[in-house]
Amino acid sequence: MDELNNEIPEVKAYEVGDTVSGKVVKVEDKQVLVDIGYKVEGIIPISELSSLHIDTCSDAVSEGDELTLKVKKAEDDEVILSKRAVDADKAWDDLEEKFNNEVIFEAEVKDVVKGGLVVDVGLRGFIPASLVESYYVESFDDYKGKNLSLKVVELDRTQNRVILSHRAVAEAEEASKKQEVLGNIEAGSVLDGTVQRITNFGVFVDIGGIDGLVHISQLSHDHVEKASDVVEEGQVIKVKVLSVDRDNERISLSLKETQPGPWDNIEERVQVGNVLDGTVKRLVNFGAFVEVLPGVEGLVHISQISNEHIGTPQEVLKEGQTVQVKVLDVDNSEKRISLSIKELELEQHKADLKQYEKEDDHSGFQLGDMIGNKLDKYK
Structure with missing residues (x-):
């Protein structure tokens, strides 16, 4: 018999630290068996499968998987392998490159x-x-x-x-987006924005990667005590860009400018000759400012307050008082309305006089004889 035919093939001996390739032949709960071409199958304990915690080996590998492994223990009847060690070596090299670059x-x-x-x-x-x-x-x-x-x-x-x-x-993405917005935004643009923060002095609004400030004076055409009375966090609003300071990355916005103003189409809503109810808002030496529509004030000049001579408006009017006024003039371009209280008094006196005269004709009495010339000033 040929002795060469009886030779047993030499089985490769493995040493700790060797890198080997193998195929998963069995996956158990706490260990994996791998065919590495050795006389015994290699064992990967669950602790050597992954650098992360796993509950069972099937969370990391499946039968038939081809793996590159590192020998942790090498004996004739047992070879302990590690997938984690190989993955970690590759990961460290990869992470160091990512870190440096x-x-x-x-x-x-x-x-x-x-x-x-x-x-x-x-x-x-x-x-x-x-x-x-x-x-x-x-x-x-x-x-x-x-x-x-x-x-x-x-x-x-x-x-x-x-x-x-x-x-x-x-933060790098936000900074890049902020610079892009700053480079493209222009004063006068009307944009959609989201209210981010509400402060005592106004509202910060995100307009697509950068926050702009709507000062409290730019929230409404009406006087605003608290910004939270007008908007709330997370609300989407339209704002107009008032100014852009690219050097300091500051954008001034207005909510008020996107809303119809109290003076818009005022000549259609307030016309000469109209009689309106109003509220005395301010008294000054030369007259009284009366609000006739929300945000719209007209002036009753001191000469138009009363038929009687007065030295100051305070003699007959007080702030907060409700009065009836007649519209004398409307100037939309200058946002001015001229009003009169005296005109209504004159009209009322004339109406009273006509009524008296009518009653006088029917009664046969001469009203003029009774009250003299007291009505002359109203004729």
């Missing part, structure tokens, strides 16, 4: 833990809560399973420390 990449959030998020980057990466977003997040529950754009902000291979940031990516 400030590369932005995507990774899936695998778990939400106290203080932040855990992501799979070939090993365990951590995003501290303060580096998740550029704004405060109440709960991170919805982030599990979500892909995030990330940058590596800290690496320490000896400490197995990988710190990542989504906030850095978001």
Whole structure:
């Protein structure tokens, strides 16, 4: 018999640290068996499958998978392998390159833990809560399973420390978008915006990547005590761009300018000869300003307040008083309305005189003889 035919093929011996390739032949709950061409199948304990916590081996591999593994223990009757070690070596090299070149990449959030998020980057990466977003997040529950754009902000291979940031990516995108908006926006533009913050002096509105300020004086044509009386956070409003300061990244906006003004089409709503009810808003030396429509005031000159001679408007009027006025003139271009109280008094006296005269004719008495010339000044 040929002795060569009886030779047993030499089986390759493995040493700790060797890298081997193998095919998954069986997946159990806590270990995986791999055919690596050795006399015994290699074993991957669940702890060596992934750098992240998994409950069962099937969470990481399936039968038939071809794997590259590192030998952790090598004996004749047992070979312990690690997928995690190979993945970690590749991941460290990859992360160091990304860190040095400030590369932005995507990774899936695998778990939400106290203080932040855990992501799979070939090993365990951590995003501290303060580096998740550029704004405060109440709960991170919805982030599990979500892909995030990330940058590596800290690496320490000896400490197995990988710190990542989504906030850095978001802030860079926001800054880029802000510059784009600043470069394109022009005074006079009317835009849709979302109310972000309400302050004592006005409202900050997001107009597509940058916030502009609507000063409280630009919220309404009417006087505004509190901005929250007019708008609320999250509300979408139309605003007009008043000015753009690109150097200081400041944009002034107006809500008032997008709304119909109290003087719009005033000549159609207020005409000469109209008799209107109004409220005395201000008293000045030369007359009284009377509001006849919301936001629309007209002037009753002192000479048009009374038929009697008066030294000051305060002698017959007070602020807040309701009065009837007659429209003498409307000037839309100058936003001026001339009003008269005296004219209505004259008309009333003339009407009274006619009534007296009518009654006088029927009674046979001479009214003029009774009251003399007291009505002459109204004729």
